Amino acid sequence: MCEHPPSAAPGLPQYPGAERLVESVAGQALALRGLTKVFDGRTVVDHIDLDVPAGSFFGLVGPNGAGKTTTLSMVTGLLRPDGGRVVLAGVDVWADPVTAKTRMGVLPDGLRLFERLSGSELLSYIGRLRGIDAATVRSRAAELMAVLDLADAGTKLVADYSTGMRKKITLAAALLHSPPVLLLDEPLEAVDPVSARAIRTVLTRYTQAGGTVVFSSHVMALVENLCSHVAVMSRGRIVAAGVVAEVRGAAPSLEDAFLHLVGADDAGMGGLQWLGSSSG
Amino acid sequence: MVGVFVGLKWRLVTSRIRATRGGTRAALIVGWCLAVVALGLVVFGLVLLRSRPDAAVVAVSTLFSAQFLSWGLAPLVAFGVDETVDPSRFALLPLRPATLQRGLLATALVGYLPVANLVLLLGAAVALSPRWWMLLLAVPCAVVQLILCVTFSRALSTAMSGLMSGRRGRDLGVMVGFAVFVLYMGLSWTLNRAGSSVGLQGGLTTVGRSLAWGPPGALAALPSRVADGRWAAAGIGLLTVLVALALLWWWWAAALRRSLTTVPSTTEGSAPAHASASGTVAADVTGTMWLMVQRDRVLAWRDPMRRAPWLIVAFLSIVWPLLVIRGAGAVFGVVLAAVLAGTQAGNQYGTEGSALWLHMVAFADRMRARGEALGHAVFALIPGVAIVVVACTVLSVIRSELHLLPAALGVCLGALTGSTAMAGYLSARVPFAARQSRTSMFAGSIPGQKARTAGAGFAIFGAGVAAAVVPGLLTVLALTTNPVWGWVALVVGPAVGVAAILLFTRAQARTYLARTPEILAVVAVGDRS
Numbered sequence: 001m002c003e004h005p006p007s008a009a010p011g012l013p014q015y016p017g018a019e020r021l022v023e024s025v026a027g028q029a030l031a032l033r034g035l036t037k038v039f040d041g042r043t044v045v046d047h048i049d050l051d052v053p054a055g056s057f058f059g060l061v062g063p064n065g066a067g068k069t070t071t072l073s074m075v076t077g078l079l080r081p082d083g084g085r086v087v088l089a090g091v092d093v094w095a096d097p098v099t100a101k102t103r104m105g106v107l108p109d110g111l112r113l114f115e116r117l118s119g120s121e122l123l124s125y126i127g128r129l130r131g132i133d134a135a136t137v138r139s140r141a142a143e144l145m146a147v148l149d150l151a152d153a154g155t156k157l158v159a160d161y162s163t164g165m166r167k168k169i170t171l172a173a174a175l176l177h178s179p180p181v182l183l184l185d186e187p188l189e190a191v192d193p194v195s196a197r198a199i200r201t202v203l204t205r206y207t208q209a210g211g212t213v214v215f216s217s218h219v220m221a222l223v224e225n226l227c228s229h230v231a232v233m234s235r236g237r238i239v240a241a242g243v244v245a246e247v248r249g250a251a252p253s254l255e256d257a258f259l260h261l262v263g264a265d266d267a268g269m270g271g272l273q274w275l276g277s278s279s280g
Numbered sequence: 281m282v283g284v285f286v287g288l289k290w291r292l293v294t295s296r297i298r299a300t301r302g303g304t305r306a307a308l309i310v311g312w313c314l315a316v317v318a319l320g321l322v323v324f325g326l327v328l329l330r331s332r333p334d335a336a337v338v339a340v341s342t343l344f345s346a347q348f349l350s351w352g353l354a355p356l357v358a359f360g361v362d363e364t365v366d367p368s369r370f371a372l373l374p375l376r377p378a379t380l381q382r383g384l385l386a387t388a389l390v391g392y393l394p395v396a397n398l399v400l401l402l403g404a405a406v407a408l409s410p411r412w413w414m415l416l417l418a419v420p421c422a423v424v425q426l427i428l429c430v431t432f433s434r435a436l437s438t439a440m441s442g443l444m445s446g447r448r449g450r451d452l453g454v455m456v457g458f459a460v461f462v463l464y465m466g467l468s469w470t471l472n473r474a475g476s477s478v479g480l481q482g483g484l485t486t487v488g489r490s491l492a493w494g495p496p497g498a499l500a501a502l503p504s505r506v507a508d509g510r511w512a513a514a515g516i517g518l519l520t521v522l523v524a525l526a527l528l529w530w531w532w533a534a535a536l537r538r539s540l541t542t543v544p545s546t547t548e549g550s551a552p553a554h555a556s557a558s559g560t561v562a563a564d565v566t567g568t569m570w571l572m573v574q575r576d577r578v579l580a581w582r583d584p585m586r587r588a589p590w591l592i593v594a595f596l597s598i599v600w601p602l603l604v605i606r607g608a609g610a611v612f613g614v615v616l617a618a619v620l621a622g623t624q625a626g627n628q629y630g631t632e633g634s635a636l637w638l639h640m641v642a643f644a645d646r647m648r649a650r651g652e653a654l655g656h657a658v659f660a661l662i663p664g665v666a667i668v669v670v671a672c673t674v675l676s677v678i679r680s681e682l683h684l685l686p687a688a689l690g691v692c693l694g695a696l697t698g699s700t701a702m703a704g705y706l707s708a709r710v711p712f713a714a715r716q717s718r719t720s721m722f723a724g725s726i727p728g729q730k731a732r733t734a735g736a737g738f739a740i741f742g743a744g745v746a747a748a749v750v751p752g753l754l755t756v757l758a759l760t761t762n763p764v765w766g767w768v769a770l771v772v773g774p775a776v777g778v779a780a781i782l783l784f785t786r787a788q789a790r791t792y793l794a795r796t797p798e799i800l801a802v803v804a805v806g807d808r809s
Contacts, residue, residue: 077644078637080797097644106641111634112716112807114575116582125575129568129642134559157582173638 025087029054029181029212030075035084037070044070046236047084052214052229054089054180057207059223059244060216062233063262068216069109071233072185075214076106089180102130105174107167109185109216115159119150119169122158126173137176144172149198164195171199175206182206184215188222200226220255230254234262281375285383289364289390312392319396323403333410337492337504340404344425344496347397351429352436364388365437367539377537381529384536388430401425408503417503425499428525435532438539458588462595493517495524562643565651572655573662580659586631590663593620597671602678611675611688612755614668618692619744621664622699626740628656628707629792633716634804640796649789657704657781661697668692683766687758690751690769697777698747703740705784708791710736711799713806747777 025031030052037045045067052058062068073079075086077097086093089103114122120141127137145151148168153161158169167187174182182203188196203213204226217223223230224244231241239261240247244254251257259267300308329336364387370380388394401422408418491497498517505514562568580586594617601613629636639652672692676685712733751773758765792799 076641078640078797078800101641101644104641106637108637111637111804113638114579114632114635116579117575121578125571126638126642128561128571129639129648131561131563133561 021085022087022090022092025051026090027054028052028087029056029089030058030214031087032071032075033085033087035071035074035086036082037067037074037079038082044236045074045081048236048238050231050238050241052212054212055207055210056212056229057203057227058212058214059227059230060214060233061218061220061223061230061258062216063264064218066233066262067236068233069185072183072214072216073108076104076108076183077101078106078108102177103179103181105177105179105182107170107174107182107184107187109189113158113166113170116157118155118157119145119161119165119172120154122169123172123176127176130177132177140176141172144175147198147202148172149194162192164191167191168195168199171202175202180211182211182213182215184213186217187215188217188219220253220258224248224254232258232261281379281383282386285364285386286390289387292364293391315396319399323399326400326403326407329407330410333504336407336410337501340408340500341492341497343404344500345491345494347400347425348429348432348496351433354433365434367438367536371540377533377540380540381533381536384434385427385430388434389426394426394430397426397429398422404500408500411507414503414507417506421499421502424521424525425496428495428499428521428528431525431528431532435528435535438532439535458591493520495521562648562651565647565654568648568651569655569658572652573659576656576659589620589624593617593624593664594667596620597667598674601671601675608679608681609684610679611672611681611684612691614671614675614688614692615695615744615748617671618664618668618696619699619741621660621667622696622744623703623737623740624664625657625660625700626703626707626736627712627714628653628704629711629799630707630714630803630806632803633714633806634800636800636803640800644793644796646789646793649792650785653704653707653785653788653792654781656707657700657785660700660703664696664700665693668696683763685766686770687751687755687766690766690771690773691748691755692773693770694751694773694777695744695748697774698780699740699744701747701777701780701784702743704781705788705791706736706739708788708795708799710739711802712736713803716806743780747780748773750776 021031021033028051030050032048032050035045035048035050036043048067048071060068060071070079074081075088075093077093077100081094085095088100091100091103093100093104114125117125123141123144124134124137127141128134132140142151145154148171150165150168150172153165158166161169167189171184171187174184184203187199187203191199203215207213207228227244229242230244230247232239232247240257248254248257251260297305297308326340329339364384367380367384370384373380375383402419405415405418405422408421409415492501498520502514502517502521505511505517558571558574560567560571560574562571580590597614597617600616601610605613632639643649669689672685672688676682676688710732751769754765754769754772758769
């Protein structure tokens with residue numbers, strides 16, 4: 001029998017037997033139950049269950065089209081799920097979005113910013129929109145920009161920022177209200193090594209201070225190096241999840257374990273015998 | 281190789297037609313038929329000029345010069361509409377610049393516009409040939425004119441391609457587009473005012489005669505100069521054309537080489553922007569509203585695509601009533617600008633594009649959602665009210681209709697506030713994507729969202745008209761019974777509109793919060809266009 005949480009608004013995605021879900025996942029920074037999304041009859045995210053422990057550095061990995069961005073979009077409230085529930089820092093994201101917004105910092109992939117604001121103006125605007133007083137916003141923004149090596153670009157319009165700078169200013173906006181959970185979609189994709197180092201350092205400091213980072217990536221070496229926990233997605237499902245060492249198992253590296261899990265051991269093999277056999 | 285380029289352009293042109301379906305295709309065909317009829321009328325007019333050789337040379341010289349200038353401006357205003365204008369798209373092809381240049385010339389000659397221009401030019405050739413043998417000269421002159429125009433246009437757009445593919449170049453394009461619009465309206469107004477005055481006609485004739493010495497004008501004058509035996513003038517004209525053509529070809533080649541071998545750096549070194557010293561915080565509805573007004577003001581000031589409509593509204597508010605309403609009551613013509621000003625509060629979420637996510641992750645409460653809606657409305661009302669008040673006052677003074685001022689202000693402010701209210705509500709109810717890359721000032725709505733865009737536009741206009749009905753009726757009373765009803769209209773018009781804004785922003789906030797992910801999905805499509 002389907003029981004709905006009493007606080008849920010009509011039309012929100014539900015999960016069977018979920019009235020005690022929020023209490024049962026206490027201690028988890030993020031808990032997904034039966035999360036589902038269907039586009040044009042194709043199930044892109046297929047009844048996902050996932051627990052992200054508080055204080056963990058959690059990597060969500062998977063090949064292109066596995067459903068990572070769709071999952072994170074549903075967790076952050078940018079995409080409405082067709083089923084299931086998302087509990088973030090003790091709050092149901094879709095039943096109580098007002099509180100949920102205060103507990104998450106978000107860095108999506110491929111979405112625009114307010115391009116004609118400068119970096120400092122963007123942070124000032126977002127901070128004040130969140131209701132933080134102007135003096136606090138100013139001091140936090142200045143610190144974040146200095147740590148992320150954006151101090152010199154503070155007066156430059158976001159429209160003129162490089163990819164790395166855009167990721168960094170978005171991360172600064174996500175950290176501004178000091179949320180307990182950060183949700184980052186490909187934060188290091190197409191970022192130069194200097195910016196990548198700055199982002200990694202800030203994220204490591206954030207988890208050391210008790211925050212939880214959930215981020216998606218293709219780069220296994222990065223996930224293996226940075227994360228305490230990992231979940232592997234393939235074709236809309238979680239095929240493995242847990243502490244990195246457990247998921248890696250006996251495989252020589254996380255990448256080998258990943259390729260085995262997603263059934264791509266023989267990727268790039270077969271055919272091409274003609275390659276290099278003639279000059280013509 | 282030229283054949284390959286022609287084939288490519290032909291496929292680009294035909295694939296656009298194949299991509300259309302049903303109603304769109306029917307509308308396209310009707311549009312073409314209308315364009316063919318209009319072109320036919322112009323060509324017919326040109327052919328009639330054949331019986332007045334003097335006037336024909338002056339008129340065609342002016343036409344050729346205007347056509348030359350238009351071809352130069354077109355890519356600046358609409359860069360990106362024709363994919364073959366941007367040379368960087370061909371940078372990786374293993375072609376020598378000379379081969380590429382000939383190929384690009386061929387692509388520029390394929391399409392509706394070149395064909396329409398050629399038909400127009402052939403009509404002009406007939407106009408320039410009072411004796412039929414002169415067609416042997418006039419037709420080649422017309423063809424050379426087309427090549428001259430295309431070469432100039434491509435040379436200019438290639439030279440500016442680095443700039444046009446960057447933010448600043450597109451900003452420049454928007455402002456040039458606005459300048460062209462103002463120039464057109466100004467010219468139209470001047471001609472309207474002057475009517476058939478002999479002085480103006482004499483001036484135009486002098487200008488036409490002077491233009492006959494420029495490269496396009498020289499082509500128009502060549503057949504008559506040869507026919508009259510003015511060999512020196514014909515020789516100088518021919519030389520002018522050849523030198524201009526050679527120089528333009530050389531300029532185009534140089535620009536093409538440069539654009540294929542250097543990286544544009546036009547997005548570097550943006551205009552300095554200073555951090556805001558404002559302390560407004562979204563702690564309540566009013567705080568959120570003013571925060572939004574401040575942000576909209578900064579964005580509109582820095583973004584020509586947001587600023588240009590305001591310039592057009594301000595310009596239309598005075599010029600349009602003067603142009604259209606000759607008799608009494610011109611001051612009521614400001615109502616068009618008032619409704620247009622209200623539409624500036626429209627499609628609020630579409631204007632943000634996918635950047636809407638920044639708001640979505642920052643808040644989900646009704647207080648801020650309503651503050652945001654009110655902020656956008658107030659931002660449209662501040663300049664809107666200023667424009668309406670100034671325009672109504674100026675027009676009533678110019679036309680000596682000060683007694684109509686209170687009623688006109690009531691009607692116009694009612695229309696402004698009414699359309700603003702509806703524009704805000706429809707932003708959440710019927711959002712549509714706005715093109716974010718903006719390769720052209722004239723790029724239309726996003727494919728697949730045309731009906732939604734048009735529907736929202738009509739509804740906003742309708743709401744403006746509806747809000748103006750009550751003050752309009754009071755105006756009728758003022759004109760027929762007692763002028764005091766004009767003052768009543770001045771109070772009632774804005775009061776009804778403001779009440780509508782307060783009511784509609786509540787509904788807007790509710791709708792926005794209930795449909796935010798769906799709104800993001802619709803408006804984010806603009807990122808890819």
